[in-house]
Amino acid sequence: MNSISVRHLLGIKDLQETDIQLILETADRFKEVLNRPIKKVPSLRDITIANVFFENSTRTRLSFELAERRLSADTLNFSSAQSSVKKGETLLDTVNNILAMKVDMLVMRHASPGAPHFLSKHINAAIVNAGDGTHEHPTQALLDAYSIKEKLGRIEGVKVAIIGDISHSRVALSNIFALKKLGAEVMVCGPKTLIPKYIDSLGIKVSFDVRQALNWCDVANVLRIQLERQQGKNIPSLREYTLYFGINKTLLDELDKEIVIMHPGPINRGIELSSDVADSAHSIILQQVENGVAVRMAVLYLLAEKIGR
């Protein structure tokens, strides 16, 4: 069995293409497990994993938790709302207190870009980045890649348009890194105020016209407008965003081809995506969620293999 080249999953940018392929292949096997009557394997029964979430999350936290349980790991959960962070404890102190309880792996979400990289210099436990601010969300990109491959049978050569708030999205950045490594073509699209200058340095196409992006792509990965992460107002109103950048059935009907619609969730229904698109046959949004568990099982399994035990 091959092993992954990293000790932590801090970001897609640290992975080799072979690592990504290995994760996707391993996820295939775990997806098969998840479809069995008994959905549990004993692989991580000697491993304790802390899910440490300093930012709100529903699906990512649940998905990790389920993946851990399916692998028979012991888990503990922590979120900043109940933590000492608000009392002024530093990140390092909080995490060291958790690790003192003999935890092997840490799944962390944090609002600061680089927070897991910072931790990796100061602690021994294996770290899985479950989203660090506007930087990376590697498991989301892996499950997106897995879902594209599952739907279209390949990733190489597929044209993926990432549409929406690119500036405040960790999903966009991790998707760009993952898709590029796997040979897909990538375009980002959104209002000019939500696309960082210099984004084209990542070797991708940039469009400011949703119609153009939809016409170009095979897959549209539609991002949530991250109202909570914006500093200062970057668009005049959600209403105007929906009018000029929202994706609805009329737009899709104008295309002379069928495209796949993805969304990392949670959807602002009726804003970036209309309900009739989100719930249509084009959409693989729920498959993404389902695949998320298998992909996270694969990541945890492969990283646990690197822990000396």
Next chain:
Amino acid sequence: MLLQTVQIIDKTSPFHLQRTDIYFQQGTIVAIGDALKVPENTPIIDCHELSMSAGWVDMCAWSGGVGYEHREDFSSLCRAAAAGGFTEVLILPNMQPFVQHKESIGYIRSQSQLGVQLLPIAGLSVQGQGEEMTELLDMYHAGAVAFSDGLLPVTNTALLLKCLLYLQHCNGLLINRADEKHLSKYGQMNESEISVFLGLKGIPHLAEVLGLQRDLHLLGYTGGRLHVSCISTAESVALIREAKTRGLAVSCDIAAHQLSFLDQAMQSFDTNLKVKPPFRGEADRQALLQGLVDGTIDHVCSAHLPCDEEGKKLEFDLADFGCIGLETAFGAIRKATATYLPLPDLIEKMTTKPRQLLNLPQQRIAIGEKANCTLFHPNQTWTFSAAAIVSKSQNSPFVGQTLQGKVVKVFS
């Protein structure tokens, strides 16, 4: 004390670039010449690889002095300054309380020690809030050597205009940082391909350039003297070069660390590299080097900004900006400029130029002069280690790095 075969770096001296002996008695240079005869028991330093210049001046250092003593008090600052070769250090007004009364000016001056003279920069606006002028003339007469809100760029254009006018009553130097805050306030590093790659908010060149353009326009309108502290972009070098050609009384400096790192280094998320202005790209670095060579950039400052561990051992976007710089300033800037900028030209930017801008008496290496000199090895390479830091704070990006040029001692 006798310094034997030391190279003198002083463009005004007939001994400039010569190796000779210098004899000090009771803090005064009493003889310069070859093979000097001195009384028995005179301490002798063999200086055959060393150089001596007038004592170095730093136009930008932050002391916790009052309010943040745990980060740097005046004693530790003077120790760090002496270790870095500085005999005069300008102290930023950003203390708690803000330096805005003549009592503070007198107090800071009174804390000078170890041969390092502390020269206060008076706060420009009340509480550093950028709204109302402080008692600038009163502080000038109490010994303030320049006027600035220090780390806080003045955004209120009307205030800056009034201060530039008012300071002409004492021929005072106004120091400002070029920064359009609305464009930079969320930024964590240089806006570039690297900031996109790291998902970090960028500080665009535009913020510095627009701030500078405004300040230069004001200076053209008001007259007076403006010093732009810590420039970092190629565009700023070009703007100041052009303004000087037009005859504006503008001068500028760069932080000594500015040429040592590029924004690419931020990929480590090392918070000791989080400085303001941020480390930029290679084109900027080259332009700053050119600005030093052609004289556009007048001075190299330490930009000494001690931060405690609590402010640095943090998530990158929560960490404080700044790094200590007094002890590494010469080693860093000499290493970065050694093949471009002749040593006497660099030394001029650390001695004659700042004294001229600040209306301070020039220090010479000449018989009869009171000793105010720095003895240093201009080319020695050495590794900066955390254990050797004398500042109270440890936030240096140079720990473990090799520097070129090492200070031996200051005489003053």
